[in-house]
Amino acid sequence: MDDHVLIWEMGPRDGLQNEAAQIPTEQKVALVNKLSATGLRRIEVTSFVSPRWVPQMADAAQVFAAINRRPGVVYSALTPNMQGFEAALSSGVGEVAIFASASEAFSSKNINCSITESMARFQPVLGRAHDMRMPVRAYVSCAIDCPYDGPVVPANVAKVTRQLLDMGCYEVSLADTIGSGQPDRVHSMLDAVLDVAEARTLALHFHDTQGRAIDNVAAGLERGIRIFDAAVGGLGGCPYAPGAKGNVATETVVDWLHSHGLSTGTDLDLLREAGRFANDLRKPT
Numbered sequence: 001m002d003d004h005v006l007i008w009e010m011g012p013r014d015g016l017q018n019e020a021a022q023i024p025t026e027q028k029v030a031l032v033n034k035l036s037a038t039g040l041r042r043i044e045v046t047s048f049v050s051p052r053w054v055p056q057m058a059d060a061a062q063v064f065a066a067i068n069r070r071p072g073v074v075y076s077a078l079t080p081n082m083q084g085f086e087a088a089l090s091s092g093v094g095e096v097a098i099f100a101s102a103s104e105a106f107s108s109k110n111i112n113c114s115i116t117e118s119m120a121r122f123q124p125v126l127g128r129a130h131d132m133r134m135p136v137r138a139y140v141s142c143a144i145d146c147p148y149d150g151p152v153v154p155a156n157v158a159k160v161t162r163q164l165l166d167m168g169c170y171e172v173s174l175a176d177t178i179g180s181g182q183p184d185r186v187h188s189m190l191d192a193v194l195d196v197a198e199a200r201t202l203a204l205h206f207h208d209t210q211g212r213a214i215d216n217v218a219a220g221l222e223r224g225i226r227i228f229d230a231a232v233g234g235l236g237g238c239p240y241a242p243g244a245k246g247n248v249a250t251e252t253v254v255d256w257l258h259s260h261g262l263s264t265g266t267d268l269d270l271l272r273e274a275g276r277f278a279n280d281l282r283k284p285t
């Protein structure tokens with residue numbers, strides 16, 4: 001079990017959300033269907049967020065209605081509040097993710113509220129999900145640096161992580177939102193978080209702005225983490241995190257993991273093919 005790594009595929013959501021030109025819904029659906037065939041077990045499909053904030057995700061319901069859902073694969077969506085959660089339910093979403101921040105400035109820019117207010121918004125989502133026995137994942141953005149406020153104190157990351165777990169999230173993904181992390185800083189952050197949470201409840205989400213994401217994955221593995229977020233083709237970025245590049249490419253992570261004797265249950269050739277398809281979606285037509 002320790003040699004198995006679970007990959008959370010971010011391509012259709014984090015990967016595409018930052019694209020300025022609207023990508024046709026059927027192309028998004030085709031990407032999700034391709035990803036479903038690669039052996040991935042976790043795919044974040046879209047976001048039920050305000051279309052004024054993130055226009056690219058405005059077709060969340062249509063995407064969910066059209067994808068082929070493979071048994072054994074979790075198809076998830078971001079939901080920032082009850083409105084998004086209700087919309088996700090209407091679309092038959094089986095799992096959702098909420099997203100908080102360890103930095104006040106990013107919380108305000110990304111979801112228009114303070115960290116404390118965001119927790120209050122998440123509470124009813126978690127209450128309703130709990131009643132329905134729906135699993136809820138969470139993110140902590142700015143686990144390393146904030147695009148507005150600079151370095152983030154590891155204790156703040158630990159505090160928000162613990163809160164999200166106490167509220168009922170089954171897993172918290174610690175995000176290097178702007179991809180500025182390096183292994184020593186990942187270790188310092190994990191020193192604090194692992195004091196309050198078990199490694200099996202944590203995932204790592206690296207954007208790869210400085211080309212250190214694989215080194216950071218290695219640091220996470222050293223600390224017992226076995227869940228990593230990645231996006232095929234290295235797509236991604238957050239519209240509210242200026243300068244952030246894409247998530248580390250799924251193909252790169254899987255290739256590296258396999259060559260280091262770890263298993264992922266995914267087919268590298270099919271992932272590479274999906275990565276090429278995803279990158280073609282970004283090209284101007």
Ligand code: HMG
Binds near residue numbers: 050053078176
């Ligand atoms: P707000 O303006 O404060 O919301 O935005 P509000 O509750 O005041 O409502 C204002 C309007 O938005 C209303 O419409 C609502 O109906 C609508 P109006 O009456 O004016 O026409 N609205 C919604 N519409 C659709 N779906 C909803 C929804 N909620 C309200 N769920 C809000 C607050 C959270 C909605 C907004 O700030 C937002 O949508 N933010 C999302 C930003 C986002 O998606 N960022 C990228 C994802 S996070 C990320 O990439 C980081 C991550 O990858 C980890 C990492 O790398 O760090 C996860």
Ligand code: MG
Binds near residue numbers: 175205207237238
């Ligand atoms: Mg991200």
